[in-house]
Amino acid sequence: MQPAMLSSEEVFNRYIKPRIWIKNYDEGVPPDVEIKYFPLYEILDEAVRRYPNRNAQIFMGRRISYKVIGDHSDRLAHAFREMGIGKGDVVALHMPNSPSYTIAFFAALKIGAIVSPMNPLYTPREIAFQIKSSNSRILVTTNILYKNAEQALKDIKVERVIVAGIEDYISPLLRPLARLRLKPPKISYGDKILRFSDLVRSYSPSTYREKIDPLEDVAALMYTGGTTGVPKGAKILHGNIVANLQQIKPLYDVIRKKRSVEGPMRFIGILPWYHIYGLIVVMLYSIYDGGTVIVFPRPDIEGLMKSVEKYRAHVLHGVPTLYNAIINHPKVDKYRLNTLLFCISGAAPLPIEVAKRFETKTGAVLREGYGLTETAVVTHVNPLYGRSKLGSIGLPIPSTYAAIADLERPILLPPGAIGEIVISGPQVMKGYTVEDENRDAFFTAHGLRWFRSGDIGYMDEEGYFYVLDRKKEMIKYKGYSVYPREIEEVLMMHECVKEAAVVGIPAPDVGEIPKAFIVLKSECRNKVKENDILKWVEDKLAPYKRPRAVEFREELPKSPVGKILRRVLRDEETKKLSLGK
Numbered sequence: 001m002q003p004a005m006l007s008s009e010e011v012f013n014r015y016i017k018p019r020i021w022i023k024n025y026d027e028g029v030p031p032d033v034e035i036k037y038f039p040l041y042e043i044l045d046e047a048v049r050r051y052p053n054r055n056a057q058i059f060m061g062r063r064i065s066y067k068v069i070g071d072h073s074d075r076l077a078h079a080f081r082e083m084g085i086g087k088g089d090v091v092a093l094h095m096p097n098s099p100s101y102t103i104a105f106f107a108a109l110k111i112g113a114i115v116s117p118m119n120p121l122y123t124p125r126e127i128a129f130q131i132k133s134s135n136s137r138i139l140v141t142t143n144i145l146y147k148n149a150e151q152a153l154k155d156i157k158v159e160r161v162i163v164a165g166i167e168d169y170i171s172p173l174l175r176p177l178a179r180l181r182l183k184p185p186k187i188s189y190g191d192k193i194l195r196f197s198d199l200v201r202s203y204s205p206s207t208y209r210e211k212i213d214p215l216e217d218v219a220a221l222m223y224t225g226g227t228t229g230v231p232k233g234a235k236i237l238h239g240n241i242v243a244n245l246q247q248i249k250p251l252y253d254v255i256r257k258k259r260s261v262e263g264p265m266r267f268i269g270i271l272p273w274y275h276i277y278g279l280i281v282v283m284l285y286s287i288y289d290g291g292t293v294i295v296f297p298r299p300d301i302e303g304l305m306k307s308v309e310k311y312r313a314h315v316l317h318g319v320p321t322l323y324n325a326i327i328n329h330p331k332v333d334k335y336r337l338n339t340l341l342f343c344i345s346g347a348a349p350l351p352i353e354v355a356k357r358f359e360t361k362t363g364a365v366l367r368e369g370y371g372l373t374e375t376a377v378v379t380h381v382n383p384l385y386g387r388s389k390l391g392s393i394g395l396p397i398p399s400t401y402a403a404i405a406d407l408e409r410p411i412l413l414p415p416g417a418i419g420e421i422v423i424s425g426p427q428v429m430k431g432y433t434v435e436d437e438n439r440d441a442f443f444t445a446h447g448l449r450w451f452r453s454g455d456i457g458y459m460d461e462e463g464y465f466y467v468l469d470r471k472k473e474m475i476k477y478k479g480y481s482v483y484p485r486e487i488e489e490v491l492m493m494h495e496c497v498k499e500a501a502v503v504g505i506p507a508p509d510v511g512e513i514p515k516a517f518i519v520l521k522s523e524c525r526n527k528v529k530e531n532d533i534l535k536w537v538e539d540k541l542a543p544y545k546r547p548r549a550v551e552f553r554e555e556l557p558k559s560p561v562g563k564i565l566r567r568v569l570r571d572e573e574t575k576k577l578s579l580g581k
Contacts, residue, residue: 008411021463039212074205076107087112092136100164112210127152143184164196214239233433243426319562410443475504496524
């Protein structure tokens, strides 16, 4: 029987139930892990107990121990309780990466509160939207972001605002210089607006821990969907996160054994922690593993390379634009980056050419992985030492089921068939705060609850998964399905192309036409023309896939986590059409 003729039940029994991908795991990675469920705050309590004097974080050159992180979060938890905050209440975090962020996060969890992280770059309108949507009672922010928070609070109220100084956890000798350089605004502190450092100093550490049901109680309310529509809250359980930490641990164990690593792993903390990718695989996993994070409050490519060399960092999690920025940095050859044991790229498709050039340039191993806010967070990753496949997001991780489903119906498709990537596992969220969204996001089949990722892709005969595009970003040209990522991969092969994005432009006669937006490398600017690109792709793409137009840009719009925002480009083009331009 040909795979294309298989029923959904046959697909499940032949490919998904036996998890055909596990035979391709790295040696030592098990098909399943025995997941133990517990309150998320216990990972910090355990790290404090086992490694009190070990460096938990290095922030602007200052080393902060696990004992300090634990003690200060206990003190802040005491302050929260005195303010009347308790189980189920929401604490909004509007902060860049910093020790203060970690302390506030765990302080909230210890008393049973829910954390709602938000982007530090949010405008007052966006801050107000999330505070209102999440019903946050307290906002924790930083002095350098306070003006936007203050503006937002004219439209929406919270009971308290707690303001951390970005300089609070740097060396006391450098604080005056930091204040001079950062120029934080003058803030009128009082009963409603409180200084973070005052609370930590004035409250005694509390040993109180709220009783938590990990399979029912929400730890984080993460907002997602901002690149495709109005952001919606994803309810992430304590159990979702602690499960995912245990699911990815075998991957690190393989590295330790393979590379004979002793002592704590050192992580580069440049991914923003308001985003679930950076929050779980860097901030939380480092604590779970007893590691040390070199913390970056903002992107700094040369600072990253300096830190890899200075601290002999082991692990770098990033996004494709980060790796692309490293290989194109004029000083990349100046720094030794080969202490990195492995690098993982997620949050957006990793162009094959970027992966190849990064590994050649640095000597580090770079693998593509995959996850979603709603899956808290990792679901797939390529083998680190086994057979990885460039262009693939890899294999489902231990204790995870993944499949390809029909775009509309709750049926599973065989290898090679294109459909929607769906996930089932202990890391899958409880659901969205907007109940209507859950009806479209989940379905039950073959005894499992499946989450629809919104990503179009396929699985090959060996269980490797591939993302072609977001369901909403697929281009329809004369009835053909055209995937922007495929065109972008081809464009990135051009020796002069630094970045590329492709979107569909409405065209009445054919549906949509692909248009490419390209950033050229500096040495090629004003030398490569639109027709050069159009001619170059002719023998590399079928006629219906070829871009019909090319626009050169100085830069492409990106989200704060580094995703290229095709939506913004498409909206710009739609606006031009509506204006008749």
